[in-house]
Structures are given as C-alpha cells and as structure tokens.
Amino acid sequence: MVTDDDQVFKALADPTRRFLLDLLFARDGRTLTELESELEMTRFGVMKHLRVLEEAGLVVTRRSGREKLHFLNPVPIRRIHDRWIDKYTEHHVAALLDLKNELEGDDGDE
C-alpha cells in the first residue's frame, strides 16, 4: 500500500523536484512557463515533475484568469517533520545531554 508519506518521500527524492519547490519557496504562485524558464528541460518534463509534486500534495494549483498558478504547500513536509524529525532530534538532544552530564560528572549544572 502506498501511503501519503511514501508519495512525499518519493516526490522529494529528485533534485529537479526539490529545485522546483525551492523556486516556489522563493516566490509562490508561478505559471508553468515561468518555472520552465528556470530549468533546462522540456515543458513536458517540467509538467511531469509538477504532476508528481501535485499528487504528493506538495504543490497546489489555482486558476487565476487564464493562468494556472503553482503554489508550494508545506503541510506534507510539516507532517513529516512532526512525525519523524521531531521524534529523532529529541532523542538526539537527550543523548547529547546525557553525554555532557556523564563527561562533566555532575547533574548537568553549568
């Protein structure tokens, strides 16, 4: 079964797609033509990457008149942060504190 997380990790596991997200982070709400001009890739290639990002929920599109604008949606990355990163960095910090206490031979007082 493909979970939402799988789709996000898969979408992020590509330098072109990460670059597209960086472009949207720098300036949100861009058209395909604008994004395409930043990449040495065919329009079709950029569309394919945007499609993967959209399916993973990392890019949301909105119509504005005749234009289709692409927006970075950071919520799935936040979900991964909350689910994975927080958990491990907490332990990491706790482990470092334990080490500090042990090396200093006290209860961690400065």
Next chain:
Amino acid sequence: METNKTTHVYQVYIKATPEAIWEAITKPEWTRRYGYRSIAEYDLRPGGRYRGLATEEFQSMGMPSVVVDGEVLEVDPPRRLVHTWRFLWDDEVKAEGPTRVTFDIKPGSNGITSLTVTHELENAPTTTAQITGAIENAGGGWAYVLSDLKTLLETGSSL
C-alpha cells in the same frame, strides 16, 4: 512604495466530515485544542467580528489578549469561510493592516475531506513571516496549525 502582494496556499486532507472541520475552525472549544491554542470568536455573518484570543501562557509571554482580529466577509457552512485577518502582536505588525484568509472545505471519497487555507497578503512582511513560520521560536505558522488540526481530528489528541 512598491506593492508586495503574496498569496500562500496550504492544503491538508483530513479523515473527518466537512462539518467536523468547520466546527474545529469556528468553535472556541476546538480552536483551543490545536495550533497556537487561541480561542476563536466568530460572529458568523458578513460584517461580523472575528477575534483570536491568546492563551494565558502566551499572554504571560507578552502577547496581547486579542492577538488577531478581522471582519467576516463570506460564510457558507460547512464549505467556505472568508474573513480579514490582522495580526496584533505588536504595533509594527498591527500597522501592516488586515490581510485576508479563505477556508475552503471540500468533501472527497472515503470520508476524506480537503481543507485549503488561502492567505492573501499585501505589504505585510512581518505578518507573512509569522504565517509561513519563518520567525524563529514563533511556531510554524499555518503548516503547523493544519498539521496539528489533522492530528487532533484523526486521533482525538493534538501533537
């Protein structure tokens, strides 16, 4: 002065009914349970007042008791809510004036509902930094709030 207009779009899929999501956005007993835990006060009609009240904890850290205010523009329960949104944290950010927030709730298949928050800002750099989570130690903005809301509605407890 150069106009600096930006729009930020946040979307999350939640295993909950549109009604449950609507309640979680508009009812204080829900808003105090996720995100910044502010207490929402909505007068749900066009022209009605919106206020977000800071928790006592945030107030003790120097936040004003009313941390966000606005005017309700559109109400279509449980599908769409539009209101202005002015951040009142300090005088500088308050002077940036009102921005505009739209909540769109769309039912999907298998009991999954999408919630899209569109925040439109103009000449509001500090407000933008706040809602995008760019200010260190000031929370993660909408991404954090919506992630927490999803966790609360799907598991019954927040992060």
